[in-house]
Amino acid sequence: xxxxxxxxxxxxxxxxxxxxxxxxxxxxxVVINDSADIIVEGGYSPEVVVISKNKTTKINxxxxxxxxxxxxxVLSDFKIRKTLPLNRKVTIEITPRKTGEFGYxxxxxxxxxxxxxx
Amino acid sequence: xxxSKRTFSIKGMHCASCVSVIERALxxxxxxxxxxxxLALETATVLYDSKNISDEKLSKAVSGVGYEVIFGKEIxxxxxxxxxxxxxxxxxxxxxxxxxILGVLILWGTFPGxxxxxxxxxxxxxxxxxxxxxVQFWIALPFYRATISALRHRTANMDTLITVxxxxxxxxxxxxxxxxxxxxxxxxxPRPYFDVSTIIIGxxxxxxxxxxxxxxxxxxxxxKLIGLQPKTARIVKGGKEIDISIEEVTIGSVIRVRPGGxxxxxxxxxxxxxxxxxxxxxxxxxxxxxxxxxxxxxGTINKTGTFTYSATKIGKDTMLAQIIQMVAEAQxxxxxxxxLADIVSSYFVPIVIMLAIATFIIxxxxxxxxxxxxxxxxxxxxxxxxxxxxxxxxxxxxxMVGTGKGAQSGILIKDAESLEKAHKINTIVFDKTGTxxxxxxxxxxxxxxxxxxxxxxxxxxxxxKGSEHSLAEAIVTSTxxxxxxxxxxxxxxALVGLGVEGEVLGKKLSFGNRKLMANLGIDTNPFExxxxxxxxxxxxxxxxxxxxxxxxxxxxxxxxxxxxxxGVEALERLGIKVVxxxxxxxxxxxxxxxxxxxxxxxAEILPDQKEKEVRRLQFEGKTVAMVGDGINxxxxxxxxxxxxxxGTGTDVAIESSDITLINKDLKSIASAITLSRKTxxxxxxxxxxxxxxxxxxxxxxxxxxxxxxxxxLNPIFASAAMALSSVSVVxxxxxxxxxxx
Numbered sequence: 118x119x120x121x122x123x124x125x126x127x128x129x130x131x132x133x134x135x136x137x138x139x140x141x142x143x144x145x146x147v148v149i150n151d152s153a154d155i156i157v158e159g160g161y162s163p164e165v166v167v168i169s170k171n172k173t174t175k176i177n178x179x180x181x182x183x184x185x186x187x188x189x190x191v192l193s194d195f196k197i198r199k200t201l202p203l204n205r206k207v208t209i210e211i212t213p214r215k216t217g218e219f220g221y222x223x224x225x226x227x228x229x230x231x232x233x234x235x
Numbered sequence: 236x237x238x239s240k241r242t243f244s245i246k247g248m249h250c251a252s253c254v255s256v257i258e259r260a261l262x263x264x265x266x267x268x269x270x271x272x273x274l275a276l277e278t279a280t281v282l283y284d285s286k287n288i289s290d291e292k293l294s295k296a297v298s299g300v301g302y303e304v305i306f307g308k309e310i311x312x313x314x315x316x317x318x319x320x321x322x323x324x325x326x327x328x329x330x331x332x333x334x335x336i337l338g339v340l341i342l343w344g345t346f347p348g349x350x351x352x353x354x355x356x357x358x359x360x361x362x363x364x365x366x367x368x369x370v371q372f373w374i375a376l377p378f379y380r381a382t383i384s385a386l387r388h389r390t391a392n393m394d395t396l397i398t399v400x401x402x403x404x405x406x407x408x409x410x411x412x413x414x415x416x417x418x419x420x421x422x423x424x425p426r427p428y429f430d431v432s433t434i435i436i437g438x439x440x441x442x443x444x445x446x447x448x449x450x451x452x453x454x455x456x457x458x459k460l461i462g463l464q465p466k467t468a469r470i471v472k473g474g475k476e477i478d479i480s481i482e483e484v485t486i487g488s489v490i491r492v493r494p495g496g497x498x499x500x501x502x503x504x505x506x507x508x509x510x511x512x513x514x515x516x517x518x519x520x521x522x523x524x525x526x527x528x529x530x531x532x533x534g535t536i537n538k539t540g541t542f543t544y545s546a547t548k549i550g551k552d553t554m555l556a557q558i559i560q561m562v563a564e565a566q567x568x569x570x571x572x573x574x575l576a577d578i579v580s581s582y583f584v585p586i587v588i589m590l591a592i593a594t595f596i597i598x599x600x601x602x603x604x605x606x607x608x609x610x611x612x613x614x615x616x617x618x619x620x621x622x623x624x625x626x627x628x629x630x631x632x633x634x635m636v637g638t639g640k641g642a643q644s645g646i647l648i649k650d651a652e653s654l655e656k657a658h659k660i661n662t663i664v665f666d667k668t669g670t671x672x673x674x675x676x677x678x679x680x681x682x683x684x685x686x687x688x689x690x691x692x693x694x695x696x697x698x699x700k701g702s703e704h705s706l707a708e709a710i711v712t713s714t715x716x717x718x719x720x721x722x723x724x725x726x727x728x729a730l731v732g733l734g735v736e737g738e739v740l741g742k743k744l745s746f747g748n749r750k751l752m753a754n755l756g757i758d759t760n761p762f763e764x765x766x767x768x769x770x771x772x773x774x775x776x777x778x779x780x781x782x783x784x785x786x787x788x789x790x791x792x793x794x795x796x797x798x799x800x801x802g803v804e805a806l807e808r809l810g811i812k813v814v815x816x817x818x819x820x821x822x823x824x825x826x827x828x829x830x831x832x833x834x835x836x837x838a839e840i841l842p843d844q845k846e847k848e849v850r851r852l853q854f855e856g857k858t859v860a861m862v863g864d865g866i867n868x869x870x871x872x873x874x875x876x877x878x879x880x881x882g883t884g885t886d887v888a889i890e891s892s893d894i895t896l897i898n899k900d901l902k903s904i905a906s907a908i909t910l911s912r913k914t915x916x917x918x919x920x921x922x923x924x925x926x927x928x929x930x931x932x933x934x935x936x937x938x939x940x941x942x943x944x945x946x947x948l949n950p951i952f953a954s955a956a957m958a959l960s961s962v963s964v965v966x967x968x969x970x971x972x973x974x975x976x
Binding site for chain 2 (some may be wrong): 120124125128129131132135136138139140142158159160161162164168182183184185186191192193194195196197198199202222224225226227228229235
């Protein structure tokens with residue numbers, strides 16, 4: 118009986134932990150002036166970048182993770198889908214015309230990042 | 236100094252030491268800044284000063300250490316990536332075989348009934364442990380790496396589920412192997428599950444292998460388009476012909492194209508002629524005849540003749556480059572239908588982990604004995620069966636195949652949203668001139684009243700000379716053909732939707748439709764019977780008035796496009812209501828519509844009212860597509876739910892349109908809608924499968940059927956189902972390549 122109680126309590130806190138760890142997180146924003154590198158390794162670093170409206174900004178994706186999930190990056194609001202060869206810099210130029218938050222993801226929509234236009 | 240980077244093949248490499256020898260030899264060449272040699276690809280990539288380093292220098296350096304450079308087979312980035320991918324896939328397949336062979340050997344030694352036939356050595360737990368080690372820590376290493384780097388970002392994905400699931404099975408089995416007594420003491424039969432961990436890894440990797448193979452097919456169309464881009468051009472300079480790389484071609488370069496040759500860039504024919512196969516761009520299979528002054532498109536193939544032409548568009552401005560850009564953009568966009576899948580998949584993996592924990596607790600607390608084993612195996616099954624990839628792949632793979640298939644048939648779709656919207660179209664509005672008709676009207680009749688026909692044509696032609704209207708062009712052309720010398724018009728004024736007015740040879744002339752005459756208070760009754768009979772033939776009648784007196788009629792008719800009738804019929808077969816919109820009067824419009832089988836006509840619509848008419852149809856609850864060809868249509872094209880630009884339309888039309896048809900075949904409109912409908916059907920099926928799979932099989936894996944039917948899902952079967960699920964979604968999308976549109 119004792120083991121059941123222990124497993125239940127541990128399991129419950131395990132679930133709470135999973136919820137907190139994966140679903141309640143806040144990534145820091147990084148403000149980009151002209152260009153910035155985003156390292157693709159188990160996600161995107163930095164995950165949230167801030168760019169300026171009506172200004173062309175270069176975002177360089179450098180994939181260091183061999184996970185095939187990450188081999189494509191999709192910025193659907195900017196109609197961009199790029200294959201990211203391993204360890205090679207892939208530059209994307211965007212000139213946002215409106216402000217707002219625009220999410221981007223890997224090709225399978227598992228990993229996410231965000232571009233904030235101000 | 237000019238920094239360049241190039242990759243070329245190297246022959247004769249066989250071991251890792253070759254790499255350092257060649258790299259050193261290349262780096263020693265003065266002007267080479269860096270050199271990287273890839274043994275697997277048998278290539279060298281060199282960063283060098285292209286002004287001071289010749290091919291010969293590089294070749295000499297490499298041959299000096301016993302290898303050979305092959306410049307002729309230079310490898311472009313894309314090919315290099317393709318080869319890398321192939322090597323990766325081959326390695327993946329090897330890993331699949333190794334893990335499945337080891338897994339089956341372990342299974343043979345552990346599976347009840349089967350194990351009686353197994354050699355004693357396979358029944359030994361420690362041997363099973365040793366057999367599973369390479370699978371868990373070498374073959375599955377990428378899963379661990381991906382999990383660790385994802386955890387650093389507080390993200391979880393497929394790899395996390397597989398890592399947790401197989402690690403749990405492996406850790407428990409290792410504990411059983413080395414401490415069987417402890418397990419026995421708590422009332423559980425000591426049996427390891429190395430077969431589960433190894434076979435799961437093998438099957439998941441097998442799924443990934445098939446998925447990667449299938450996925451490469453989804454971008455086949457754009458790769459084919461990219462492959463159309465020629466690499467060299469034969470230019471004529473100073474009486475000599477030389478081959479240069481495509482990047483060196485400039486606007487105005489004179490290019491020679493020989494029979495069977497590929498046309499390098501867009502341009503205009505200067506000399507000679509030929510027939511050109513444009514099917515790769517327009518989807519039209521019949522070659523197009525080209526003569527002096529005609530435009531040619533880069534990437535198309537010259538058939539029999541030979542010609543020279545002047546380059547008018549190069550680089551990213553060529554039609555092919557623009558098509559590639561448009562397809563790439565469409566494939567990078569997101570369909571609105573994907574939104575739900577997006578939301579679900581962003582929470583999916585953490586929720587599955589929580590469900591696996593809940594499964595463990597429930598089985599441990601309420602399950603039959605040995606409860607721990609039931610809890611362990613069922614929670615592993617939950618982790619393994621969950622397939623977030625299928626949801627992520629369901630929509631984009633179909634969009635990629637659909638837009639690619641469209642491009643191959645000369646149908647360019649702006650984005651995924653347009654592709655999605657097009658399947659809802661139930662009304663199509665055609666602009667008559669230039670869309671249903673060729674757009675080059677000709678003068679068919681001239682009727683004079685109290686004056687000579689030639690004089691009527693002369694006065695009308697002189698007046699229309701300054702006009703940009705397509706009917707004016709027809710009249711001026713007719714005067715040239717009849718060698719009529721035109722006079723200068725003064726006080727010329729174009730009256731939108733009515734006609735023109737001005738002074739010619741001292742006469743105050745008005746030339747236009749009935750409305751114009753009515754506005755001027757001129758009675759057209761004497762001509763009415765004649766006008767009506769001409770209009771009933773589908774001709775446009777323009778009335779010339781000299782002051783307040785009728786002077787004559789100029790009759791113009793436009794030829795219907797050869798595919799117009801078939802195009803309209805094809806749309807009606809799809810259940811779409813066809814509407815014709817035109818500035819012509821009702822009688823002329825009716826005559827044309829009758830020839831095409833169109834029932835609904837919007838006649839006498841001024842150019843700036845077309846947009847309003849489209850909005851009116853939308854207000855009636857219809858989902859409207861507008862088909863137009865150019866500048867006048869731009870606002871209407873933009874207002875419609877789907878704007879379709881026909882033919883080689885102007886840039887303005889392409890900008891404001893959602894679908895651009897490169898060919899002039901009106902049947903392509905029905906094809907575009909069929910493509911949209913079929914793509915949407917594929918997406919729905921994919922999403923239904925992806926959601927249904929997870930919604931049904933996750934509860935089954937957790938053991939929901941056990942209380943009713945005593946059914947449990949072995950984690951090995953869970954991994955087989957998982958491996959199949961995303962492959963089937965991608966394969967279903969690939970089926971779109973075969974649909975007839």
